Amino acid sequence: MKAYSEFANVYDKMMDNIPYEEWEQYLLTLMYKHGVSVSASVTEIGCGTGTMTGLLAEEGFKVTGLDLSEDMLQVASIKYPNISFFQADMRDFELTSKQDVIVSICDSINYILTTDDLTQTFSSVKKNLKDDGIFIFDLKTRFFFEYALDGRTYRDKGKDFKCTWKNSFDPDTCIHHYYLDLKTRDSSGWKLSKEHHEQRAYTAKDIVEAARRAGFEKGFAYDAFTFDKPRKNSDRLYIILK
Numbered sequence: 001m002k003a004y005s006e007f008a009n010v011y012d013k014m015m016d017n018i019p020y021e022e023w024e025q026y027l028l029t030l031m032y033k034h035g036v037s038v039s040a041s042v043t044e045i046g047c048g049t050g051t052m053t054g055l056l057a058e059e060g061f062k063v064t065g066l067d068l069s070e071d072m073l074q075v076a077s078i079k080y081p082n083i084s085f086f087q088a089d090m091r092d093f094e095l096t097s098k099q100d101v102i103v104s105i106c107d108s109i110n111y112i113l114t115t116d117d118l119t120q121t122f123s124s125v126k127k128n129l130k131d132d133g134i135f136i137f138d139l140k141t142r143f144f145f146e147y148a149l150d151g152r153t154y155r156d157k158g159k160d161f162k163c164t165w166k167n168s169f170d171p172d173t174c175i176h177h178y179y180l181d182l183k184t185r186d187s188s189g190w191k192l193s194k195e196h197h198e199q200r201a202y203t204a205k206d207i208v209e210a211a212r213r214a215g216f217e218k219g220f221a222y223d224a225f226t227f228d229k230p231r232k233n234s235d236r237l238y239i240i241l242k
Helices: 020-033 051-058 069-081 115-127 142-149 204-214
Strands: 041-045 062-067 083-086 099-104 129-140 153-160 161-170 176-184 189-200 220-223 236-240
Touching: 020 051, 020 129, 041 051, 051 062, 051 069, 069 083, 069 142, 115 129, 115 161, 115 204, 142 161, 204 220
Parallel strands: 041 062, 041 099, 062 083, 099 129
Antiparallel strands: 129 236, 153 161, 161 176, 176 189, 220 236
């Protein structure tokens, strides 16, 4: 089964431990630190069910959400009927107008699995930004995949779902595999589905080379939720490209 199909229906319930409001405050700080106006146009790529898009809309930004998963976007559109969401591949998308800011939060960029596709994604972002626009995204690190997730199995359950999530990192390909067994319940009973998710760990060199090929001239990297330089044991990074 393709990733984020059945999972879309329980995604928000499983991710209720993510402090989205705190993440948004950090994102806002980064934006203002780099000269973004409070009336800026902002598009979130890989927006999922739209939680961060919705929070940015509440701040007064002109927002748009983009995701590859139709199922995730259906949930987002129900949650935020006044926001424009549309289905597109972040490697090749075209917005109706160039944006002041494009963001990608919750490690959506890790779902890009090759350096060529990473360059295509950055190029697609670049062509949809204004000349002085910025791209902000986060990434899970190889350290996190290898030392926090690899070999571990997690379980979660709620009133109408049960989930087992197995993790495996391949150090040769730098691809992390998530094997998801999901049971969901509706009026007809329980339904079992399986999903396989893949994410890639990128090096600093990978990011720099892809950004340069895409035409970005400046870059900044932070250990997530701080303004410190990335560390060898950073779990997550925030990158800003201009």
